[in-house]
Amino acid sequence: MGATLYDKLWQAHRVHEDADGTTLLYIDRHLVHEVTSPQAFEGLRLAGRKPWRTDSVLAVPDHNVPTTPRGQGVSDIVDPVSRLQVETLDQNCKEFGIREFTMNDPRQGIVHVIGPEQGATLPGMTVVCGDSHTSTHGAFGALAFGIGTSEVEHVLATQCLIQKKSKNMQVRVEGQLGPGVTAKDVVLAIIGEIGTAGGTGYAIEFAGSAIAALSMEGRMTVCNMAIEAGARAGMVAVDQTTIDYIANRPFAPRGELWPRAVAAWRELVSDPDAHFDRVVTLPAEAIAPQVTWGTSPEMVVAVDARVPDPQQVSDPVKREGMRKALAYMALEPGTAVQDIALDKVFIGSCTNSRIEDLRAAAAVAAGRRVADNVKLALVVPGSGLVKQQAEAEGLHEIFMAAGFQWREPGCSMCLAMNADRLEAGERCASTSNRNFEGRQGAGGRTHLVSPAMAAAAAVHGHFVDVRALETETR
Amino acid sequence: MEKFTRLDALVAPLDRANVDTDAIIPKQYLKSVKRSGFGPNLFDDWRYLTPGEPGQDHSQRPLNPDFVLNQPRYAGAQILLARENFGCGSSREHAVWALEDAGFRVVIAPSFADIFFNNCFKNGVLPVVVDGAVLDRLFAAVAAQEGYRLQVDLQAQQLRTPDGESIAFEVDEFRKYCLLNGLDDIGLTLQRAEAIGEYERRRRQEAPWLFA
Numbered sequence: 001m002g003a004t005l006y007d008k009l010w011q012a013h014r015v016h017e018d019a020d021g022t023t024l025l026y027i028d029r030h031l032v033h034e035v036t037s038p039q040a041f042e043g044l045r046l047a048g049r050k051p052w053r054t055d056s057v058l059a060v061p062d063h064n065v066p067t068t069p070r071g072q073g074v075s076d077i078v079d080p081v082s083r084l085q086v087e088t089l090d091q092n093c094k095e096f097g098i099r100e101f102t103m104n105d106p107r108q109g110i111v112h113v114i115g116p117e118q119g120a121t122l123p124g125m126t127v128v129c130g131d132s133h134t135s136t137h138g139a140f141g142a143l144a145f146g147i148g149t150s151e152v153e154h155v156l157a158t159q160c161l162i163q164k165k166s167k168n169m170q171v172r173v174e175g176q177l178g179p180g181v182t183a184k185d186v187v188l189a190i191i192g193e194i195g196t197a198g199g200t201g202y203a204i205e206f207a208g209s210a211i212a213a214l215s216m217e218g219r220m221t222v223c224n225m226a227i228e229a230g231a232r233a234g235m236v237a238v239d240q241t242t243i244d245y246i247a248n249r250p251f252a253p254r255g256e257l258w259p260r261a262v263a264a265w266r267e268l269v270s271d272p273d274a275h276f277d278r279v280v281t282l283p284a285e286a287i288a289p290q291v292t293w294g295t296s297p298e299m300v301v302a303v304d305a306r307v308p309d310p311q312q313v314s315d316p317v318k319r320e321g322m323r324k325a326l327a328y329m330a331l332e333p334g335t336a337v338q339d340i341a342l343d344k345v346f347i348g349s350c351t352n353s354r355i356e357d358l359r360a361a362a363a364v365a366a367g368r369r370v371a372d373n374v375k376l377a378l379v380v381p382g383s384g385l386v387k388q389q390a391e392a393e394g395l396h397e398i399f400m401a402a403g404f405q406w407r408e409p410g411c412s413m414c415l416a417m418n419a420d421r422l423e424a425g426e427r428c429a430s431t432s433n434r435n436f437e438g439r440q441g442a443g444g445r446t447h448l449v450s451p452a453m454a455a456a457a458a459v460h461g462h463f464v465d466v467r468a469l470e471t472e473t474r
Numbered sequence: 475m476e477k478f479t480r481l482d483a484l485v486a487p488l489d490r491a492n493v494d495t496d497a498i499i500p501k502q503y504l505k506s507v508k509r510s511g512f513g514p515n516l517f518d519d520w521r522y523l524t525p526g527e528p529g530q531d532h533s534q535r536p537l538n539p540d541f542v543l544n545q546p547r548y549a550g551a552q553i554l555l556a557r558e559n560f561g562c563g564s565s566r567e568h569a570v571w572a573l574e575d576a577g578f579r580v581v582i583a584p585s586f587a588d589i590f591f592n593n594c595f596k597n598g599v600l601p602v603v604v605d606g607a608v609l610d611r612l613f614a615a616v617a618a619q620e621g622y623r624l625q626v627d628l629q630a631q632q633l634r635t636p637d638g639e640s641i642a643f644e645v646d647e648f649r650k651y652c653l654l655n656g657l658d659d660i661g662l663t664l665q666r667a668e669a670i671g672e673y674e675r676r677r678r679q680e681a682p683w684l685f686a
């Protein structure tokens with residue numbers, strides 16, 4: 001029987017395996033950010049240990065950085081606790097000899113945006129980071145997953161992790177996506193289908209013609225949210241789209257290594273006779289633009305649907321969960337999604353802050369104005385280089401002319417560790433990945449959508465179906 | 475890491491599914507560069523009536539009387555009962571640090587999110603998976619009987635109820651061994667330094683671009 005992509009990646013990184021399957025797995029790329037690393041570096045220091053392979057590590061501050069002008073560097077971080085965390089990363093990287101893109105380096109950005117952008121994420125790698133959205137990097141045919149801080153220390157000290165193999169799941173999306181339907185809608189629809197625990201214990205390979213047709217940006221969006229379906233790792237097989245994206249990036253192989261690497265990467269696909277423990281198939285044509293209504297990404301409906309009614313649900317735990325979510329979100333069952341009005345809009349995060357996302361949002365924003373009831377519409381590029389590219393294309397002017405704010409790169413209002421946040425009771429259309437209670441600020445209410453849907457919501461002040469927008473006059 | 479062998483402790487019920495790591499420890503507390511001190515902010519948004527910030531004196535904040543863990547009968551509980559998919563969301567180990575700092579050594583649920591589950595074992599906290607029917611009974615028993623306690627025996631892989639019932643649970647051999655002995659697994663892995671070096675030499679030949 002053939003091997004899945006996941007089987008192949010696992011096999012290639014086994015250093016040692018015990019009889020019960022406990023495996024010492026070698027890690028090729030270790031990404032580090034300021035929030036989940038200080039205790040790991042401290043652990044190394046206390047034990048008198050050194051990093052095993054500093055050239056495998058790339059560090060960047062992203063969660064705490066301000067998105068407002070920050071020309072003075074770290075001293076522009078107003079909150080002293082946040083500032084200390086960023087300074088601690090800088091010091092640790094210096095002390096241990098680790099490469100870091102510091103806050104004002106033009107290459108700085110969200111850790112899951114800069115890895116691929118630099119070519120530091122390559123097919124066939126194991127990639128880890130103390131961050132659950134590390135699954136993003138699986139878009140490159142890599143085995144990429146989030147780890148806790150103790151494991152960050154373990155990888156720093158040993159270049160390995162102790163792991164057990166997950167089961168194989170394949171999620172196939174077949175057919176052609178309709179106009180206005182994006183990778184974000186695809187992954188939200190998948191989560192709506194299998195639930196936030198549907199992928200627990202599995203590594204998910206996303207496949208099928210609709211996935212193959214996605215750009216690398218789109219594939220990253222899908223893999224990014226594998227963790228929201230419960231799977232630590234999501235991945236997509238390597239094809240020409242993957243290889244074209246990587247060519248000539250700063251960390252990519254060059255010269256005589258390039259053809260050798262490409263030949264190896266072409267093997268990174270599941271064999272036709274590979275066995276998956278679970279296969280889920282979705283027809284692409286059935287996917288509409290999605291909007292979450294609750295406090296878990298699985299609480300999602302199509303934009304032309306209504307907020308569901310807990311009374312219709314028989315499982316008592318689920319019904320109670322829906323009731324709590326509706327109460328928190330201040331929504332009545334049966335409300336049309338398009339009647340939900342918004343206070344803020346956030347376009348950014350490691351799910352949707354790449355150039356393609358900004359282009360999609362700008363296409364909707366062009367020639368329109370942010371609605372009066374929307375107090376703040378933020379656009380936060382995923383990295384300094386995305387920002388440069390967007391400015392070269394004039395996207396920032398489109399956004400600013402429409403009344404959006406154009407900011408410096410970072411995680412920003414995805415989790416509101418910096419100053420960008422929702423106030424209690426505020427409702428937000430967000431391109432990020434989590435709508436948990438308080439995620440974007442204590443008491444804040446988050447609806448997850450695609451960049452085009454977020455921009456459309458900003459200019460109308462409530463959700464609208466982007467598919468209907470094309471015909472409307474500006 | 476603190477050893478875990480057996481525990482006889484008060485049980486507290488948190489009757490919610492999909493309790494996420496943002497709920498367990500909200501993001502503003504992740505700014506700490508320390509590993510301890512997160513206990514007062516466990517379930518912060520549910521526990522207090524006012525929003526909190528790091529560095530504040532949390533003992534001065536008004537408690538939410540409706541939040542189950544604030545009920546005096548659960549004070550000092552070391553075992554938490556929860557529902558499906560406990561610990562979903564982010565990789566933040568702070569979630570486990572907060573539970574541990576607040577005194578919890580065992581979480582019993584029908585399922586856990588993978589990263590959280592893993593993080594528990596690195597911090598001397600034992601996640602126990604039991605099936606839904608057993609869990610329903612435990613929730614009922616805790617509600618019915620004030621001061622309800624369970625015994626947790628890791629060596630025997632059993633929970634024991636006050637009326638003498640034994641409930642078996644599964645635990646991975648290697649993790650059990652580390653927990654019983656309070657072992658730091660970095661030390662264990664470094665015993666294989668030679669094999670790691672060997673692997674690297676081979677990979678450098680096969681795929682040199684991974685070492686650039």
Ligand code: SF4
Nearest residue numbers: 133349350411414415
């Ligand atoms: S953008 Fe959001 S989800 Fe992504 S790494 Fe930053 S905080 Fe995490």
